[in-house]
Amino acid sequence: MNFPENLYYSDEHTWVKVDGDTAFIGISDFAQSQLGEILFVEMPELEDEITQGKPFGVVESSKKASDLIAPLSGEVLEVNEKLDDEPEYINEDAYDAWIAKIKISDKGELDNLLSASKYEAGLK
Structure with missing residues (x-):
């Protein structure tokens, strides 16, 4: 399994890639392996406000x-439209x-997330 060191991870198996004041969000390699074949992704709408620890899709x-x-x-600034046609x-x-x-909204929330090594250790 792969856990890139340049990302942050949550206990809920999402990852974050920070780029200045923006961040990309996805699900971890562990999460996709546990879910099996992904058939559909319900994504948030543009301009939706999402909240740490709450469902967004x-x-x-x-x-x-x-x-x-x-x-x-x-x-939400952008969603990955490729996943509409190719969720897999x-x-x-x-x-x-x-x-x-x-x-x-608040970079301080990054302190609540895990490094790759801590995330991986928590899976064992």
């Missing part, structure tokens, strides 16, 4: 539907198949 797989829990709070792209490359790009 749903991933449906061959095994179950799971809420996406926001790792950070912010305004998350299975192929969980870290390239981001779900939403947000404008971060």
